Amino acid sequence: MLCLNIFRQCKKISPYLSSLQLQLINHVARKSSTYKRSQLSVPHTDHLLSVKKDLFEQRTELSDSEWQELRNNLISKYKHISYSNVDAIILGLCGGTDQLSLAKSYVHYLRECGLEPNLASFGRLLRIYNSTYHKRGGNDTSLTPEEKQDILDIYAKLRERYEILDASTCENLIYGLVCTKEWQTGVDLLNMSKLTSTPSIGAYTELTVKAFAKGELNIGWNLLEETVAQGKEPKCEAYSAYLQYVAQEPLTLQCNLEKLFAFWEKYELIITANVAKCITEILNNNLHNAELSQIDAQGKCNQCKVHMRTVTITDAEYAKLSNSFLNKVLIRNDVFQKSTPEEVEHFKRFVTKTAPYDCVIDGLNVAYSMGTKKPAKFLASLLANVVKHFKNQGKHVLVLGRKHMNNWPKDSMFYIRKNASLFLTSNLSQDDPFLLYATLKSGQSTDFFSRDMMRSHAFLLGNELRNIFRHWQQVHQYSLITQTDNGRIIVKEPTRYLLCTHKVQDTWHVPYKQSYSPNPAELFEVPESWLCIKFK
Numbered sequence: 223m224l225c226l227n228i229f230r231q232c233k234k235i236s237p238y239l240s241s242l243q244l245q246l247i248n249h250v251a252r253k254s255s256t257y258k259r260s261q262l263s264v265p266h267t268d269h270l271l272s273v274k275k276d277l278f279e280q281r282t283e284l285s286d287s288e289w290q291e292l293r294n295n296l297i298s299k300y301k302h303i304s305y306s307n308v309d310a311i312i313l314g315l316c317g318g319t320d321q322l323s324l325a326k327s328y329v330h331y332l333r334e335c336g337l338e339p340n341l342a343s344f345g346r347l348l349r350i351y352n353s354t355y356h357k358r359g360g361n362d363t364s365l366t367p368e369e370k371q372d373i374l375d376i377y378a379k380l381r382e383r384y385e386i387l388d389a390s391t392c393e394n395l396i397y398g399l400v401c402t403k404e405w406q407t408g409v410d411l412l413n414m415s416k417l418t419s420t421p422s423i424g425a426y427t428e429l430t431v432k433a434f435a436k437g438e439l440n441i442g443w444n445l446l447e448e449t450v451a452q453g454k455e456p457k458c459e460a461y462s463a464y465l466q467y468v469a470q471e472p473l474t475l476q477c478n479l480e481k482l483f484a485f486w487e488k489y490e491l492i493i494t495a496n497v498a499k500c501i502t503e504i505l506n507n508n509l510h511n512a513e514l515s516q517i518d519a520q521g522k523c524n525q526c527k528v529h530m531r532t533v534t535i536t537d538a539e540y541a542k543l544s545n546s547f548l549n550k551v552l553i554r555n556d557v558f559q560k561s562t563p564e565e566v567e568h569f570k571r572f573v574t575k576t577a578p579y580d581c582v583i584d585g586l587n588v589a590y591s592m593g594t595k596k597p598a599k600f601l602a603s604l605l606a607n608v609v610k611h612f613k614n615q616g617k618h619v620l621v622l623g624r625k626h627m628n629n630w631p632k633d634s635m636f637y638i639r640k641n642a643s644l645f646l647t648s649n650l651s652q653d654d655p656f657l658l659y660a661t662l663k664s665g666q667s668t669d670f671f672s673r674d675m676m677r678s679h680a681f682l683l684g685n686e687l688r689n690i691f692r693h694w695q696q697v698h699q700y701s702l703i704t705q706t707d708n709g710r711i712i713v714k715e716p717t718r719y720l721l722c723t724h725k726v727q728d729t730w731h732v733p734y735k736q737s738y739s740p741n742p743a744e745l746f747e748v749p750e751s752w753l754c755i756k757f758k
């Protein structure tokens with residue numbers, strides 16, 4: 223009768239829930255709604271909340287009759303809970319409270335009744351095994367032999383039942399298998415999941431951590447490379463697992479660390495403070511020298527006084543970048559797709575006639591950089607002030623804009639036309655392809671003015687040219703910081719030295735940030751914190 227009592231009590235709960243309660247409800251709903259995600263949030267989630275609080279947070283197992291009562295109650299109380307999803311929902315509640323024992327008790331009950339858990343239920347159970355495994359230290363003895371066998375049995379059963387597993391089942395199995403000696407099967411499942419979707423950063427991290435912890439460095443490195451190739455940022459846990467493993471062997475420590483640093487340099491990855499701390503401890507324990515440091519505006523390290531390497535692009539690299547961009551990316555990938563061929567031809571003739579420029583300005587991007595809701599008078603005068611900034615330095619400027627800017631106040635537009643080349647595209651055209659075309663066509667000394675990170679364009683260039691593009695962008699991109707009340711504009715100048723991990727003379731400098739973010743920083747910001755590392 224326990225559950226019935228709970229449901230009776232639930233009726234007394236006020237409909238006015240606190241924000242904490244709402245958060246809990248959302249949490250429960252998120253954790254438990256495999257099939258009916260949206261419908262679970264309202265109504266009746268107060269019942270689920272009570273079930274969670276009064277049962278799942280208090281008990282470690284329930285009797286078969288209690289499980290049966292709960293199961294029947296959920297199905298009869300909730301329109302959207304049915305025989306097909308009730309088990310996953312109950313196991314989701316066990317997962318939400320980290321209750322492996324309850325989950326096992328429920329699966330035991332199901333098996334006693336001759337009920338076979340479905341894919342979603344197994345998925346929930348595997349995730350609970352995984353979080354328990356990590357909570358108990360994430361090593362070979364974290365789960366009992368029976369628990370590990372249960373995971374392997376689930377895997378065997380599903381493989382027997384389905385020839386190809388869907389991506390989410392693959393991921394759930396990866397989370398389960400990394401807790402067992404059969405973790406390498408997870409790598410096969412990762413490949414299988416690619417048939418239907420892109421594996422999550424979580425799945426990559428679980429496998430990478432396991433590979434490094436087991437000393438399978440090649441597998442670990444392949445997974446790291448693959449993570450980056452998928453456009454994802456590897457998580458701290460993956461680096462920490464590698465560091466812990468290589469720290470065991472002082473003789474190869476330097477070589478293994480430099481391999482990691484070179485990886486960060488190649489992909490311009492910025493690590494977190496946690497990983498930086500881990501490296502510092504390992505290095506100092508091995509009598510190498512690792513200090514926290516900052517780099518000043520001129521690029522000099524506060525600790526060792528060495529200057530960071532200046533970003534350089536050779537003429538050959540520039541020629542390669544420029545040719546590749548102008549001849550392949552812009553044409554083959556149809557990036558001018560929102561413009562008519564006539565407009566593109568017209569623009570090319572215009573550039574041939576008026577180039578080279580010292581700076582190419584993305585007019586709308588600049589005008590909107592202090593807010594898109596400003597009146598046209600403000601937008602136009604801001605753009606005119608940016609033109610003035612370059613004009614005062616004797617620079618030849620191209621302003622790219624849209625036809626609708628012809629309606630902007632005459633005085634500002636007159637100033638822009640008089641002091642810059644101005645090309646207006648149709649209102650639907652994209653600005654970046656025009657901007658990059660004009661800038662790259664102008665030559666290596668030409669800069670551009672925009673806040674856009676041009677990520678998709680960089681991506682289309684492929685691995686080899688992407689870094690050259692990013693370096694070119696770093697030293698040639700200007701953007702607006704603000705405009706003062708008297709109309710003076712403050713410009714963000716490019717940083718001329720490398721902002722990623724690199725080695726100068728015999729010293730490595732490794733920038734780091736406070737916490738992990740799945741996407742890299744928006745602009746080329748100078749990292750506040752660096753490690754200054756010298757091997758003895």
Ligand SMILES: [Zn+2]
Nearest residue numbers: 523525526754
């Ligand atoms: Zn230094």
